[in-house]
Amino acid sequence: FGIRAAKSDISRGELNIDGYKAVTQQLADTFAFKYVAITLRESFSASYNGWSALLYDGEKYYQSKRYDISPIVDRVGGGDSFGAGLIHSLLENKDPQSAVDFAVGASCLKHTILGDFNLVTTDEVGLLLKGNTSGRVQR
Template sequence: EGGETNAEGYKGIFKAMAKEFGFKYVISTLRESFSATHNGWKAMIYNGEEFYESKRYDINPIIDRVGGGDSFSGGVIHGLLTMPNQGEALEFAVAASALKHTIPGDFNLVSVDEVMSLAGGNANGRVQR
């Protein structure tokens, strides 16, 4: 599939960024674009010692990408402040952002419970609302 991302290829970049700039965390979303309304969505985080790659979501159809990055960033902040490890924080952020892709407008109108339900359940990664 032409839209696939190779998370393994990002590890060297993450390590170099952490070393060069002294970042506590290096985090990036990884989007697979199959069409304007169908994307794969996951992310990766590095804390200077360990990498964690989130599960992948299949978002189809995408209703609105606007606010997807903001909801991811907000989810990361929430997760790192309230969850015991970087993996859980990243899963929360990716799920929050995946849900935002299904909502028109630039606000992520979902609850923490909805995000936790998607992050912790639905093993196939298909985002439905």
């Protein structure tokens, strides 16, 4: 859409949250979107990124928890996993904060899986959201 966040340089891992908030508001105002979501990637290296997101509902901003992802196994599908997690949460009538948290958690876990499909379960995302970042497979 040609809208850029002010004072941000994603190639150096520098994100200006206020700049991204302005982008979400401009998109919502221009296109009458009910929700606008933006993922926030801090690219420290090809295998190490910070990962979070913003969700705007036309009135309020919701910022997810930030995760350090290292090592990244595969970035392909990370954005799709975020979108799917957000849609899933909103269809389940989750509040906006819970929805953006779930979406980021699902996407974060996808970065640890080779290929473009997210193979994690909602329970596994729930464990991450509760603080289980041990990396142990619990199936």
